[in-house]
Amino acid sequence: MEKYLCTSCGNCVDICPELWKIDEDGFSHLKGSIKIDKNEGIELEDLECSIEAAENCPVACIHVYEDEEEIA
Ligand code: SF4
Incomplete structure (x- = not known):
């Protein structure tokens, strides 16, 4: 983030x-x-909530990665 x-x-x-x-x-x-x-970064098991947060951040400052690939 x-x-x-x-x-x-x-x-x-x-x-x-x-x-x-x-x-x-x-x-x-x-x-x-x-x-x-x-x-700021953190490792998570469940990414669902973070993906929704990333999709609703108006300035796209939340990024979600899975297996080193950005997914949101
Ligand atoms: S801009 Fe809004 S959605 Fe994005 S990190 Fe800040 S408070 Fe969260």
């Missing part, structure tokens, strides 16, 4: 509150993630 692109719309939190929250800085944060450069 490219946090620096987030517009704080809240869509990801509405769709997938177990994974996303609006952080103290006002931008979305991927819970339990690690920082990779300017991005």
Whole structure:
């Protein structure tokens, strides 16, 4: 997730509150993630919720990969 692109719309939190929250800085944060450069990342078993969040992010800053291939 490219946090620096987030517009704080809240869509990801509405769709997938177990994974996303609006952080103290006002931008979305991927819970339990690690920082990779300017991005946040996490490994997940179930991708369904993340895919829906990615498809509803207005600035396309959520990316979902499976077997190193971007699927959303
Ligand atoms: S859907 Fe995208 S722009 Fe909206 S809060 Fe989540 S990460 Fe930020």
